[in-house]
Amino acid sequence: MVKRGPGPQSQKIVREEGEWLAPGIQRLATLAGVAMSAGQGCVLEDADGREYLDFMAGVGVASLGHSHPRWTSAISSQASRLAVGSFASETRLALLKLLASILPEPLRRIQLYSGGSEAVEAALRLAKAHTGKFEIVAFWGGFHGKTGGVLPLVGDPFKRGWGPLAPGTHLVPYADCYRCPLKLRHPGCGLACVDVARQQIEAATLGSLAAILVEPIQGTAGNVVPPPDWLPAIEEMARELDALLIVDEMITGFGRTGAMFAFEHTDTLPDILTIGKGFGGGYPVTGVLTTETLADSDPWSRPSSSSSSVGGNPLASAAALATVETLLEEDLVGNAQQVGECMLERLRRMQERFHFIGDVRGRGLLLGMDMVTDRDTKEPLPTAIMQRIYQGCVERGLLLMAYGPRVRINPPLIITEEEAGAGLDILESVFADLAPTL
Numbered sequence: 001m002v003k004r005g006p007g008p009q010s011q012k013i014v015r016e017e018g019e020w021l022a023p024g025i026q027r028l029a030t031l032a033g034v035a036m037s038a039g040q041g042c043v044l045e046d047a048d049g050r051e052y053l054d055f056m057a058g059v060g061v062a063s064l065g066h067s068h069p070r071w072t073s074a075i076s077s078q079a080s081r082l083a084v085g086s087f088a089s090e091t092r093l094a095l096l097k098l099l100a101s102i103l104p105e106p107l108r109r110i111q112l113y114s115g116g117s118e119a120v121e122a123a124l125r126l127a128k129a130h131t132g133k134f135e136i137v138a139f140w141g142g143f144h145g146k147t148g149g150v151l152p153l154v155g156d157p158f159k160r161g162w163g164p165l166a167p168g169t170h171l172v173p174y175a176d177c178y179r180c181p182l183k184l185r186h187p188g189c190g191l192a193c194v195d196v197a198r199q200q201i202e203a204a205t206l207g208s209l210a211a212i213l214v215e216p217i218q219g220t221a222g223n224v225v226p227p228p229d230w231l232p233a234i235e236e237m238a239r240e241l242d243a244l245l246i247v248d249e250m251i252t253g254f255g256r257t258g259a260m261f262a263f264e265h266t267d268t269l270p271d272i273l274t275i276g277k278g279f280g281g282g283y284p285v286t287g288v289l290t291t292e293t294l295a296d297s298d299p300w301s302r303p304s305s306s307s308s309s310v311g312g313n314p315l316a317s318a319a320a321l322a323t324v325e326t327l328l329e330e331d332l333v334g335n336a337q338q339v340g341e342c343m344l345e346r347l348r349r350m351q352e353r354f355h356f357i358g359d360v361r362g363r364g365l366l367l368g369m370d371m372v373t374d375r376d377t378k379e380p381l382p383t384a385i386m387q388r389i390y391q392g393c394v395e396r397g398l399l400l401m402a403y404g405p406r407v408r409i410n411p412p413l414i415i416t417e418e419e420a421g422a423g424l425d426i427l428e429s430v431f432a433d434l435a436p437t438l
């Protein structure tokens with residue numbers, strides 16, 4: 001086996017960067033310790049020419065894989081013509097039309113941004129503008145970004161140390177069935193977590209609920225898939241409370257879950273949809289999609305009120321247009337569904353073999369595992385062991401988000417069954433070596 005991981009060139013670049021780069025970049029980069037120099041399809045190459053299968057895709061960003069010829073040529077040809085500005089352009093027009101054609105009819109008003117947090121914040125401002133109310137409910141385990149307006153809506157201790165946070169925000173339980181906070185089982189539970197959410201909203205809010213903000217599958221929490229009747233129940237609750245439903249599809253959108261959008265797996269229709277990550281295939285472009293009526297809400301609709309400096313500029317539009325066209329033409333949504341099912345089946349077989357895999361779940365190419373010391377207590381596998389697993393994968397040529405006990409697998413949507421199988425062979429070999437020590 002060829003040993004991968006930090007070679008001399010990687011070590012030199014990482015060491016020198018370390019003199020200038022502020023701490024706090026993604027853990028996956030720090031722990032891998034490699035410098036990347038190129039990418040092609042599902043394979044990344046480091047500065048020493050060592051290759052890695054990519055099961056991270058820049059955390060769900062590289063939907064077309066790396067250096068897709070159509071995407072690179074769209075960007076370079078647009079860059080040589082016009083990159084900047086919010087004036088109308090043929091490219092943005094084509095993108096807007098295409099987006100409208102793949103979304104349910106009412107969601108036909110689109111505003112474009114460059115960051116995910118920025119788009120979610122714009123969605124919250126829109127909800128407040130439309131309803132005239134100011135409170136927002138989000139979920140335990142949820143993640144919507146790190147900026148001031150969304151930080152209080154992060155449903156884990158990540159936000160500690162940055163208080164005080166914006167008031168008017170509330171968190172309720174997500175349908176994380178493997179770790180059900182009510183210790184119940186679906187479907188016998190009758191979605192008791194939604195009843196608790198209702199009670200929490202009743203007890204904690206000030207009667208001014210503008211919106212419920214939800215990930216249809218929680219990405220950062222560990223690719224946690226709620227049962228199919230949960231999102232419709234949340235939508236029903238939003239309607240009862242006269243609040244808007246904002247579905248954050250930053251990770252789940254554009255085919256990742258085997259449908260163009262994850263809300264389409266259930267019978268729900270968001271009032272506002274936020275998109276990003278895989279939408280631009282690696283170019284930073286995000287968006288808010290909503291109805292005609294909502295988009296008209298004052299002050300969101302005033303000139304310069306919902307826009308941003310680089311959102312949807314011609315270069316961003318060209319990247320997103322090429323990405324979405326490619327997704328459609330190469331049927332990458334279907335591929336995500338098909339390869340995702342094979343991967344899920346293989347992970348389930350691994351679960352039978354290794355007692356430390358407590359849970360396996362997923363939809364399309366958004367797959368997750370809970371790693372435990374004991375299946376009864378569900379005690380998470382210690383971080384030190386997870387980091388050994390992560391580094392073991394890197395050394396054998398596989399990049400996947402396995403540095404914490406909730407493993408996330410989200411390869412590019414172009415991945416073939418053979419590549420998926422090869423990556424899972426590596427993961428299984430790392431588990432097999434670890435098994436006798438656990």
Ligand SMILES: Cc1ncc(COP(=O)(O)O)c(C=O)c1O
Nearest residue numbers: 115116117143144145248250251
């Ligand atoms: C569901 C969701 N929303 C919003 C964000 C924030 O995106 P960004 O990091 O581009 O600000 C993320 C980032 O991971 C996310 O997963």
